Amino acid sequence: MTASLAVFFLGGTIGMAGHRDGVVQRLGGDALLAAVPQLAGLDATIRAHDFRAMPSACLTFDDILALVAAAEDAVAEGATGIIVVQGTDTIEETAFGIDLVWPHEPPMVVTGAMRNPTLPGADGPANLLAAAQVAGDPQFAGLGCLVVLNDQVHAAQRVRKTHSASPAAFTSPDTGPLGHLVEGVPMLLARPSGRTCVPRPASTADVRVALVTLTLDDDGGLLTGIAARYAGLVVAGFGVGHAPAALAEPLGQLARRMPVVLASRTGAGSVFRHTYGFPGSETDLRKRGLIAAGFLDPYKARVLLRLLLAGGADTAAVADTFAAVGGPSFGGTE
Numbered sequence: 207m208t209a210s211l212a213v214f215f216l217g218g219t220i221g222m223a224g225h226r227d228g229v230v231q232r233l234g235g236d237a238l239l240a241a242v243p244q245l246a247g248l249d250a251t252i253r254a255h256d257f258r259a260m261p262s263a264c265l266t267f268d269d270i271l272a273l274v275a276a277a278e279d280a281v282a283e284g285a286t287g288i289i290v291v292q293g294t295d296t297i298e299e300t301a302f303g304i305d306l307v308w309p310h311e312p313p314m315v316v317t318g319a320m321r322n323p324t325l326p327g328a329d330g331p332a333n334l335l336a337a338a339q340v341a342g343d344p345q346f347a348g349l350g351c352l353v354v355l356n357d358q359v360h361a362a363q364r365v366r367k368t369h370s371a372s373p374a375a376f377t378s379p380d381t382g383p384l385g386h387l388v389e390g391v392p393m394l395l396a397r398p399s400g401r402t403c404v405p406r407p408a409s410t411a412d413v414r415v416a417l418v419t420l421t422l423d424d425d426g427g428l429l430t431g432i433a434a435r436y437a438g439l440v441v442a443g444f445g446v447g448h449a450p451a452a453l454a455e456p457l458g459q460l461a462r463r464m465p466v467v468l469a470s471r472t473g474a475g476s477v478f479r480h481t482y483g484f485p486g487s488e489t490d491l492r493k494r495g496l497i498a499a500g501f502l503d504p505y506k507a508r509v510l511l512r513l514l515l516a517g518g519a520d521t522a523a524v525a526d527t528f529a530a531v532g533g534p535s536f537g538g539t540e
């Protein structure tokens with residue numbers, strides 16, 4: 207069956223070119239598609255949508271919610287796959303946000319480029335072609351949001367940007383990629399263990415969620431006054447979810463006022479539940495009401511918490527959802 211692909215362009219390095227101070231946004235969707243003549247060889251119709259044109263550091267949650275709504279319209283009009291082209295800096299957050307509110311069968315495939323079009327070895331055209339090959343392949347239906355760069359297919363829930371500049375910047379530290387492109391053929395080698403979707407809020411504009419990374423000899427200064435300014439907090443703790451003993455009580459007090467999620471700042475692996483017993487340990491913090499993020503890294507935990515709070519979830523619902531998404535069966539409080 208001929209695939210029907212809708213491509214949404216949001217900006218990013220893939221479309222940036224020369225300016226006296228460095229590269230800036232220059233190329234729109236039609237120009238980027240024209241740079242990949244191999245797309246014409248796919249059994250697919252392709253429709254470009256110039257949706258935003260900005261570095262991905264400037265994207266907002268509401269941009270992503272609007273993108274999902276536009277993608278739903280495209281699916282209603284017959285699209286069998288969606289491609290999102292954006293800057294790579296925030297893909298690990300935007301893709302996970304999309305995944306959480308995308309219950310539909312057609313896959314959403316996010317891609318971009320690490321090298322801009324003025325550089326030798328620019329990777330944008332290859333990534334765009336690979337994204338189209340994946341989005342047009344029925345074996346990826348029902349897998350939610352996928353991230354395709356460097357001939358690899360990653361689950362949005364697991365992918366991280368783990369290098370500032372390499373074309374191989376995207377990795378999935380806990381699982382590895384779901385698949386690879388081999389001679390232009392997408393191969394799905396592993397399926398995600400399960401996905402949980404949450405209601406799509408109309409907007410997140412009024413809901414602020416803080417992310418505080420704990421550091422050596424942390425005096426907790428960044429926690430001061432946080433409850434007055436934010437609706438929720440993600441704490442990126444040490445190792446398996448640890449804090450200095452002196453911060454255990456202030457964190458517990460915050461957890462009595464708003465959802466406080468405990469993640470690991472290490473970049474891979476899950477927080478623990480009940481191994482260490484000292485004040486400020488994961489066991490202590492969970493007894494004080496902090497919610498374990500499971501395998502979700504701090505950035506992804508913040509995306510989930512903000513979407514949940516914007517949708518009106520209370521602390522119990524937040525804990526239940528983190529147990530489902532961060533798990534398997536691993537998150538939540540004691």
Ligand code: DAS
Nearest residue numbers: 218219261262293294295
């Ligand atoms: N320009 C940055 C961004 O928009 C980096 C990139 O696209 O790779 O995220």
